[in-house]
Amino acid sequence: MISKLLNVFLNYANFTKRTAFAFPKKNAARRNLPRAIATKFIFGIASASLVCGLFSAATAQRRTVRPRPKPAARSQSSAGEKTFDEAAALFGENTKDSLEAALIKFDEARQLYAQSGDKKGEADSLTMLGRTYSNLGYAEDTVKNFVAAVALYRSVGDKPGEASALSNLGGLTRDLSRYDEAVKFYQAALPLMREIKDKNGEAKALNGLGETYLGLKRLDEALASFNQALALYKTLDAKKEVIRTNLNIGSIYSTSEATRPNALPLYNQQLAAARQLGNPTLEGAALQSLAYFYDQSGEKQKAIELVKNALTVYRKNSKDPLSQAQIAFSFDTLGYLYYRMGERENALTNLEAALDIAKREDYPFTLQYVLGTLGEVYLSAGNGAKAVEFFNQGLSLAGQTGTKRAAAYNLIGLGNAALFGNKTADALRFYNQALPLSNDFALQSRALAGIVRADAVLNDSNGALQALRQAQNLTVNDGNFESVFEIVNAVAVGRSQFDSPQNAVQVFAEAVSTARKSGYKIGEARALLSLGLAYEKANNPQKALESFNQALPIWRKIGNALAETTILVEIGNSNLVLNQYQPALETFNQVLTFAQNSNDQSLRALALNNIGFVYWKTGDNNRAIDNYNQALPLYENLNDRQGQRRALVNLALVYETTGDKKKAKEYRKKAERFK
Template sequence: MPARAQQGDTPANAQQQFEKGMALMQSGALTEALVQLEAAQQLYAAAADTDGEGKSWLHIGLVYMQTAQYERAREALMQSLALLDTSAKSERGLALLNLGRIWSQHGEYEQALQYFEQARSIWIALGDAATEATTLYEIGKAYSALHRPDSATAAWQAALNIIGDAQNEQFVGQMLTDWGDLQATQGEKERALDSYKRALDIWRTLTSKEQEQETLAKIGQLHLATQEYPAALATYEELQTLASQRHDPTLAIQAQTQISLTQNYISIATLQNDLAQARRLNQVDEQAQVLESLGALQLAIADDGSAISDYEQALALWRAVENRAKEGFILGRMAKLYVKWQKPQEAIDLFNQQLFVWKITEEREREAATLGDIGLAQLQNEDSDGALTSLQRSLALWQILQDLAGVAGAQTNLGIYFSAEGDFANAAFYFAQAVETWNGLQQPAEAAAVYQQLAESQIEQGDVPSALATLEKALTAAQEAADHLIEATVWDRLGALHFQQGDPERAQKAWVQSLRIWRVGGDLSHQAATLGNLGAVLLAQEQPDEARPVFDEALLIARRLKNYAQQGKILDTWATFDKKQGELYAAVD
């Protein structure tokens, strides 16, 4: 909250406030720095010191830049340019450079280039080679975004010529990484690899762990894109070794995921060769089996279009040799893809064909399961009556077969149906039955999952005490099953419910527990979300000093994941708190 200018304030007071703000800014205490800088701006304005006021606005803008409040930053920087004396070239250059960055942030690259070029002319006049190189780097990024690779390359090469590899390795490493990205998009694979490897050497010299990891991942991705699978595998195995050395579970999971993906690509290439061989030899069964395996692998690499094509070909071949079991299996795989694509009618048609196959082969358990799938697809297709009939038939058949696991699944499906229909009393009835069945089978993981659904139906009925008790049971079941994913999810839901009920202390304890699990599991997205929740609950308990580093970590992770929605939510929470504090201070004044 800026201090009010009082009669008798002098330029010396303004300078004192300004210096305090600068010191706080350098220490990273940005909120406190903003208070001092805004006070200095008002004092300079009262003293009619336009140059001092302009410098204050400049640094206010830089604080807003660091907190990603770009519109406020733009307004402050424009104020700065309007007030700064023409002799304050360095300050004007800094304002122009950051205005260019703001326009780049908004995707207005032509406008950004105008500001960057003005800033560069100032650095040339001042003989400030380092900042000129920084500006050339920004110019190169803008040209890259405008798909003008020659201009981007010229700017980056000029920056390298000015600064030299040894003068600012961090800067050079980042520029080489961006240059590699541009070369990769232009199909210049060898040049991109060279840029990435030069950057990688710099990160290793600087022991910059995060940048080293990210650059290795880019190298692996480039090998994957050019179908150089052995090289990609070797890169990701190097990343896995790095994770082991650093005891980094998040990186270990990422590396293993990429290793599995690369191995899938290698397997796909092998199977495609096998398929060509089977076709040459006219081996129908072998062709169908290979196509089925190919479809599963295409699903694993998220290539659903290729998967459905492989399954369609496999289906035709299994039908040709009258292999009913395989036909039914493929029909189910295809139907579930159409459910995923939000095409329920196509899914229902395929499930009905599958049901016909199971009736012919007299496989009653599979018939019961398919009836459940049909019911859920009909629900997605907004056929309420048809869905209820299918789901009830599924439950009845499981009961006849005395298959308790099937019964529990059918009861859960009916709970889902009634939840979708807004009948939460009936939903709770079926979820409770399913939980009882799973507990009878001593299957705590399955029980824990359904307990959560039961709790949601209780919340919808306004019965929060019962929901809290149910979530505690879910927690116990998840811990008994050693299912850490479900346990963390339950802790998260407990935290949210306690917070909504005005119990921030219990909410904080719950979110601390879930965060512990997400950290061990290396789940960055959930870590960021839970940290954001913890920050909010600390603010609710009027602990802003404790909340700040929590929000900072959440924001850092969200930026790393390029999750802009999560970044916005975190910043909005903090900004709302800042606004409330400002209103409070104004009332006190």
């Protein structure tokens, strides 16, 4: 579908102007509307959410918190043994203070082993330094220590140590979305694992490699790796790992409409197996995977029920060290689901719960995403300043953890906020910074869609064309309807700005359909508003009115007063064009009430002007004059020359209607000053 739409648009003749198991860690009446209000919602609000549909359960937990590993096997060299044991005890406590103390101790042990010439002990210390830095969220220090450990293990011929360190490096770089590096580390670890006949280590490396290929969208290779891992786990009778690997396989099936039916029975089988084992962590993971399935299928209410079930399971499993991380992730997931359904209050309640846990328990890998999603919620409600605050916090944290995916997520959010605030150059900068950070279809589709919207605002057809060509070359995950929506909506924006209104109508309607298919209310609201505006440009006010009336209750539920008021103005204008004066009057009075309550003088002037227009059209000239005379000083105070001219011309028209040609001439003369 995407390729077909893009090809039609791009070929338009006149377009020449541009190893750990893990959870998932937006005519007469027409002249009265300032275009800047409406374009915020065509070009400015776009969901940039990283999760973009839920993460599969196969990739989430590692973004929540890293599992607490057991200390590596150590050399018995007495020089550093005591210090190493003290460090290991601190590491086992797994608090921020204890981990920071462990860093000092492991480094002391490393130096002692080095002084005694015990390279294996030194390598073991480096390994544990890497693990400790990992738990503290210091990505580059983690990588540096594991790389040093690999070299030392290799120098003493310690193949088990070397294989384990390489596999750990694969997992770390995979979690940081540095997928090409991860592939190399896993591929270096696998022959060593096979040589030393470590089937469990081999299976974990294969599973990690599969997750890496999944991140690279090399789905066939991912499936092959998962199946190899699954076969090994079965020979080892590793029931827990079999469940985890099957959940990974299910996540591949879920990426496409064609294979999605295969995922549901597989997920249900793993849920039953986890319950049979009495393993709450795996039961919760299977429930999360099912939630991901139903979310992608557009059944978001069912997805919410399943996440709530998982949350209940995790709460009952409070003795598990990872329970708080799993609970935080569940709240984050619920918040994101509610947000996409347009239920702002429920979204905020759950996201704030996730935020509290992530801060209290010091889970930076969860926190960087929760902050970004909070930014999305506030931006969708029209609070750009609050959104920017959260996006900047998330971006800062992503820099500390070294997570490029999270950085891209928050950069896209900042781009959307900048576009919403009419800072188009800043928006382009943010989108272009985000684009190379992740090869994820969901993120790339949002970044490219943002670039198209920004270029449309700048009337840069060449820039929009280039971005749409890049979108055409994306590896399309047709199972992620919300990402597909972003691309379709971007095509519609391009057509709206550079093509015929009729063609824009066609593609915006497709965007509405795509959003509805996934239950993506935020996207549906955006597309309906854009569709209404496209119908207006195509001189079809009745269809425009229908679209605006469908969009209005969604924006009200979202809580975006600016969007709601924009739509009310459009509804009033459409009614005027259709000569439906009473509905127009009622609508503009709603706008006036909002403007007065919010002390928005510009909106108040617009509403008074439009109300005056209605009274003039219905023959109530005295009321028309009264409303125009109220609008005129507001425009003067705002130094709005176009508004002043509009009110003066309208007053002249009314006086001409009453036969007072002297007054009419007087107001027309005044209006001439503002040409």
